Amino acid sequence: xxxxxxQTYNIKDDVVIRDTFTVVGTKEGExxxxxxxxxxxxxxxxxxxxxxxxxxFQKTAIETLLxxxxxxxxxxxxxxxxxxxxxxxxxxxxxxxxxLPYIGIYGACSxxxxxxxxxxxxxxxxxxxxxxxxxxxxxxxxxxxYRLPLEMGGQRPMSxxxxxxxxxxxxxSNTGKGPKIKNVTFGKILDLGVTDANNMxxxxxxxxxxxxxxxxxxxxxxxxxIVTGDLGIVGKSIVNRMxxxxxxSIEKKYDDCGTIIFDIEKQDVHAGxxxxxxxxxxxxxxxxxKLLNKEIKKLLFTSTGALHSPTVSLQGDSIPGIAHCIGIEx
Amino acid sequence: xxxxxxQTYNIKDDVVIRDTFTVVGTKEGExxxxxxxxxxxxxxxxxxxxxxxxxxFQKTAIETLLxxxxxxxxxxxxxxxxxxxxxxxxxxxxxxxxxLPYIGIYGACSxxxxxxxxxxxxxxxxxxxxxxxxxxxxxxxxxxxYRLPLEMGGQRPMSxxxxxxxxxxxxxSNTGKGPKIKNVTFGKILDLGVTDANNMxxxxxxxxxxxxxxxxxxxxxxxxxIVTGDLGIVGKSIVNRMxxxxxxSIEKKYDDCGTIIFDIEKQDVHAGxxxxxxxxxxxxxxxxxKLLNKEIKKLLFTSTGALHSPTVSLQGDSIPGIAHCIGIEx
Numbered sequence: 001x002x003x004x005x006x007q008t009y010n011i012k013d014d015v016v017i018r019d020t021f022t023v024v025g026t027k028e029g030e031x032x033x034x035x036x037x038x039x040x041x042x043x044x045x046x047x048x049x050x051x052x053x054x055x056x057f058q059k060t061a062i063e064t065l066l067x068x069x070x071x072x073x074x075x076x077x078x079x080x081x082x083x084x085x086x087x088x089x090x091x092x093x094x095x096x097x098x099x100l101p102y103i104g105i106y107g108a109c110s111x112x113x114x115x116x117x118x119x120x121x122x123x124x125x126x127x128x129x130x131x132x133x134x135x136x137x138x139x140x141x142x143x144x145x146y147r148l149p150l151e152m153g154g155q156r157p158m159s160x161x162x163x164x165x166x167x168x169x170x171x172x173s174n175t176g177k178g179p180k181i182k183n184v185t186f187g188k189i190l191d192l193g194v195t196d197a198n199n200m201x202x203x204x205x206x207x208x209x210x211x212x213x214x215x216x217x218x219x220x221x222x223x224x225x226i227v228t229g230d231l232g233i234v235g236k237s238i239v240n241r242m243x244x245x246x247x248x249s250i251e252k253k254y255d256d257c258g259t260i261i262f263d264i265e266k267q268d269v270h271a272g273x274x275x276x277x278x279x280x281x282x283x284x285x286x287x288x289x290k291l292l293n294k295e296i297k298k299l300l301f302t303s304t305g306a307l308h309s310p311t312v313s314l315q316g317d318s319i320p321g322i323a324h325c326i327g328i329e330x
Numbered sequence: 331x332x333x334x335x336x337q338t339y340n341i342k343d344d345v346v347i348r349d350t351f352t353v354v355g356t357k358e359g360e361x362x363x364x365x366x367x368x369x370x371x372x373x374x375x376x377x378x379x380x381x382x383x384x385x386x387f388q389k390t391a392i393e394t395l396l397x398x399x400x401x402x403x404x405x406x407x408x409x410x411x412x413x414x415x416x417x418x419x420x421x422x423x424x425x426x427x428x429x430l431p432y433i434g435i436y437g438a439c440s441x442x443x444x445x446x447x448x449x450x451x452x453x454x455x456x457x458x459x460x461x462x463x464x465x466x467x468x469x470x471x472x473x474x475x476y477r478l479p480l481e482m483g484g485q486r487p488m489s490x491x492x493x494x495x496x497x498x499x500x501x502x503s504n505t506g507k508g509p510k511i512k513n514v515t516f517g518k519i520l521d522l523g524v525t526d527a528n529n530m531x532x533x534x535x536x537x538x539x540x541x542x543x544x545x546x547x548x549x550x551x552x553x554x555x556i557v558t559g560d561l562g563i564v565g566k567s568i569v570n571r572m573x574x575x576x577x578x579s580i581e582k583k584y585d586d587c588g589t590i591i592f593d594i595e596k597q598d599v600h601a602g603x604x605x606x607x608x609x610x611x612x613x614x615x616x617x618x619x620k621l622l623n624k625e626i627k628k629l630l631f632t633s634t635g636a637l638h639s640p641t642v643s644l645q646g647d648s649i650p651g652i653a654h655c656i657g658i659e660x
Contacts, residue, residue, distance in 0.1 A: 003407070049645050077333070086417075088436045114434075186431040307417055315379050
């Protein structure tokens with residue numbers, strides 16, 4: 001068994017992150033990472049619905065990643081993707097147009113690490129040579145589905161987060177050069193009873209703490225940087241406090257994609273960025289570049305998901321959280 | 331690479347289907363397979379919503395499978411599950427209560443074969459010794475989400491199918507005795523432009539034909555029985571015709587779980603059963619027993635999914651289909 005410790009999978013063979021492609025919307029393109037993204041477009045991008053626009057983001061990310069590397073369909077064994085929309089419709093329609101054998105996954109905002117985790121194991125297990133992992137989210141399609149119609153102009157509390165409009169695609173391969181995925185920890189679902197759809201950071205923080213801690217206990221690796229997906233300032237502070245209370249403080253080397261992607265004070269995003277696209281585009285641009293140029297040598301990349309369902313929330317249910325970790329060496 | 335042919339993964343090491351558990355609702359319990367199911371309950375099962383009932387079906391299937399085999403949480407490496415409801419909420423809430431490391435997947439009604447496929451590769455790749463794969467569906471929660479409120483009493487056309495109320499859980503292991511999974515084919519998404527949410531069989535048939543054909547070309551195995559998940563009488567006849575037109579007729583050894591689970595003439599289910607639960611409970615009861623007692627020696631089990639999204643259907647989009655195949659030896 002290729003397990004280290006209790007819950008972490010060890011990747012012995014090479015799983016190389018060969019390349020990435022990121023495309024984001026206007027607001028993300030005005031933020032601190034604007035020079036890191038591959039493509040910045042307007043949020044509707046010529047489509048007549050937010051859903052069709054989100055699909056175009058994901059399809060473009062995957063297709064451009066293939067094209068810029070001169071990859072043909074036959075070069076890729078599997079596409080693994082998912083997103084926030086019901087029936088992961090952005091992913092399935094993008095996958096339909098791209099025509100690769102397809103594994104659809106759902107992990108809410110934990111999708112990027114989940115897809116890279118499954119992809120890594122399938123490559124290391126000898127089942128695939130090249131895998132494309134992708135996800136997307138869109139502020140407007142997400143608000144419409146999960147909260148309130150944008151046209152209503154509802155007031156958002158300070159704990160709410162801004163769903164990132166963007167898509168990231170990652171090419172994993174068993175050959176070539178680049179940062180390598182060394183371990184994967186799939187998380188458990190934790191639920192501390194948060195019921196506020198405008199406080200996803202708090203809903204996800206316990207799961208983030210649990211999977212991060214498990215990975216660190218299992219691997220005993222001293223990471224340069226630990227990054228969570230989209231906890232925002234509320235969730236990030238809870239995670240810091242949970243580790244601090246256990247005398248395992250990670251504060252000095254810990255950051256969150258939701259606080260990296262926006263200028264929280266100037267961009268009016270309340271508690272920060274969120275959505276599947278958040279960790280996908282921050283990883284595929286900013287973090288990937290830092291791994292390539294060796295600014296980061298050991299990265300613990302964690303995507304965090306709030307398994308929020310509007311239907312069962314109306315029936316009184318809470319919002320469980322999950323997090324998946326990927327250990328990467330630059 | 332453990333690939334045979336173009337798109338099929340060869341399982342060399344033992345991936346044994348150690349045990350299954352199935353629980354179904356009233357109508358399924360009155361059908362031809364009534365003596366095959368492990369548990370038959372009423373559809374609401376003491377809960378105050380269809381969603382909470384469906385969740386109880388899935389949680390019960392998984393927990394009972396663990397308990398009857400005296401399996402502790404630490405014995406199981408991963409839970410892989412998904413369902414039809416938005417945010418796969420039946421699966422994530424069941425997974426929350428069970429507390430295992432969790433991979434959420436979405437493949438609409440193709441979920442059972444998808445989860446068993448991913449699980450098999452992770453076991454064969456040396457990442458897991460024991461995996462639980464599960465899915466569920468519920469007639470009432472599915473009609474509510476995908477079509478019309480039941481209370482409306484809408485007339486259903488003859489091509490419509492009856493979503494199975496039930497859940498099946500499967501224990502895959504790298505040790506012990508039982509039928510073995512020998513190969514896995516993950517399908518591509520195909521879309522021939524069907525837009526009728528009451529004709530899922532036609533939407534799924536091209537994908538079923540494509541993945542089945544690919545598996546047979548790749549493996550060259552002469553299966554005793556080929557089974558699709560939930561095409562019903564409309565989709566089944568399309569698949570038969572597609573193979574017939576290519577001089578590859580499979581009619582004599584081909585059947586569909588949607589036509590097996592109900593007495594279509596007497597039970598007023600129109601074109602037959604459907605839903606993730608359909609192939610899950612037919613496989614977990616009827617087919618698994620036939621594999622155990624060697625009535626079937628070589629089974630090609632295929633779950634078929636219609637990636638129907640009510641939101642984008644209202645925007646004029648069609649319903650793409652997908653199918654995943656598992657080759658099993660008794």
